[in-house]
Amino acid sequence: MTLRARLCAVMQALEVSHLTKVYPNGKRALDDVSFAVPEGSFFALLGPNGAGKTTLISILADVVRPTKGAVRFLGRDLFRERAWCKKRLGVVPQEIAFDPFFTPRDVLRITSGLYGVKPDERWIEELLQRLELAAHADKNTRMLSGGMRRRLLVAQALVHRPRVVVLDEPTAGVDVELRRRLWDFMREINRAGTTILLTTHYLEEAEELCDHVAILREGRLVAAEPMETLMRKLAAAFLWLRPEGEVRDAQLADARLARFRPRRVQGGICLALARDERGRLNVHEAYQAAVAVFGPPVEMEVRREDLEDVFLRLTNRGGRTS
Numbered sequence: 001m002t003l004r005a006r007l008c009a010v011m012q013a014l015e016v017s018h019l020t021k022v023y024p025n026g027k028r029a030l031d032d033v034s035f036a037v038p039e040g041s042f043f044a045l046l047g048p049n050g051a052g053k054t055t056l057i058s059i060l061a062d063v064v065r066p067t068k069g070a071v072r073f074l075g076r077d078l079f080r081e082r083a084w085c086k087k088r089l090g091v092v093p094q095e096i097a098f099d100p101f102f103t104p105r106d107v108l109r110i111t112s113g114l115y116g117v118k119p120d121e122r123w124i125e126e127l128l129q130r131l132e133l134a135a136h137a138d139k140n141t142r143m144l145s146g147g148m149r150r151r152l153l154v155a156q157a158l159v160h161r162p163r164v165v166v167l168d169e170p171t172a173g174v175d176v177e178l179r180r181r182l183w184d185f186m187r188e189i190n191r192a193g194t195t196i197l198l199t200t201h202y203l204e205e206a207e208e209l210c211d212h213v214a215i216l217r218e219g220r221l222v223a224a225e226p227m228e229t230l231m232r233k234l235a236a237a238f239l240w241l242r243p244e245g246e247v248r249d250a251q252l253a254d255a256r257l258a259r260f261r262p263r264r265v266q267g268g269i270c271l272a273l274a275r276d277e278r279g280r281l282n283v284h285e286a287y288q289a290a291v292a293v294f295g296p297p298v299e300m301e302v303r304r305e306d307l308e309d310v311f312l313r314l315t316n317r318g319g320r321t322s
């Protein structure tokens with residue numbers, strides 16, 4: 001390998017290749033999945049229930065053995081160099097199991113030891129503060145609510161300051177405000193250089209925060225791209241306008257509007273936009289055609305599908321229409 005090739009190789013935090021998992025009961029939970037997570041990215045792994053997200057994360061966490069395939073972690077073979085990788089990887093599993101006799105502070109100290117590092121008390125204190133567990137730090141973990149346990153799992157995954165953090169549904173069951181602060185904290189950690197891979201059902205938050213996305217459906221990968229690329233490629237866009245007067249059928253059938261497939265929506269008309277090869281929308285042409293047919297509008301808006309619309313379409317559960 002040339003030096004350049006070697007440098008490029010370590011630019012990927014994770015490279016999943018042809019990963020396949022068939023459970024003993026014959027269930028194919030992952031089927032030839034390949035994608036890469038660039039170092040420094042904030043990466044969303046999405047998919048409906050049963051898509052294989054937890055299976056993939058359990059493989060990364062060494063809890064599930066893959067049937068086929070390889071994973072490179074920071075350029076190394078994850079399965080052959082577990083010890084090296086483990087020190088640099090933090091995983092938050094979906095299922096929760098704490099020893100009920102320990103306190104959150106104990107759990108964080110013990111976890112440091114398991115990763116082979118001396119507990120960093122200041123960092124532990126900061127994690128307890130930032131994850132809003134400080135008031136519960138010395139109570140038994142069995143006293144914690146579901147949301148608190150989940151935050152403790154996040155703290156556990158971060159306690160050894162890993163370069164890559166993998167979180168399975170870290171915000172499930174966490175209320176809106178706290179979820180927002182949790183995402184803020186993850187964004188901070190990401191800005192400081194930590195790669196984050198997470199699964200979530202909160203697609204709006206994923207769209208806002210994540211710069212990369214992969215979508216699984218029934219064990220197969222249906223997309224893996226920078227968020228912006230995916231949205232530009234797959235999110236349909238519309239121009240909605242409300243003309244001054246009544247919209248007449250004859251106007252809707254006007255040949256100048258035909259390529260925009262006009263429909264009546266919310267007291268106005270909705271025109272489907274298209275992109276050219278450089279990704280630019282033909283919003284100006286649509287506007288001009290509408291003005292030619294209806295005169296100047298009294299209200300208008302460009303609407304674009306969001307990640308949820310794209311997700312629903314890709315995972316074949318029907319889509320919302322705008």
Ligand SMILES: Nc1ncnc2c1ncn2[C@@H]1O[C@H](COP(=O)(O)OP(=O)(O)O)[C@@H](O)[C@H]1O
Pocket residue numbers: 023024025027028029047048049050051052053054055056
């Ligand atoms: N231990 C197991 N044995 C058999 N099938 C399993 C096991 N774990 C998960 N599955 C199945 O594999 C598929 C993927 O599950 P999972 O990875 O948990 O998906 P997700 O996290 O995306 O909801 C599902 O159909 C699930 O029922």
Ligand SMILES: [Mg+2]
Pocket residue numbers: 053054055094168
């Ligand atoms: Mg899951």
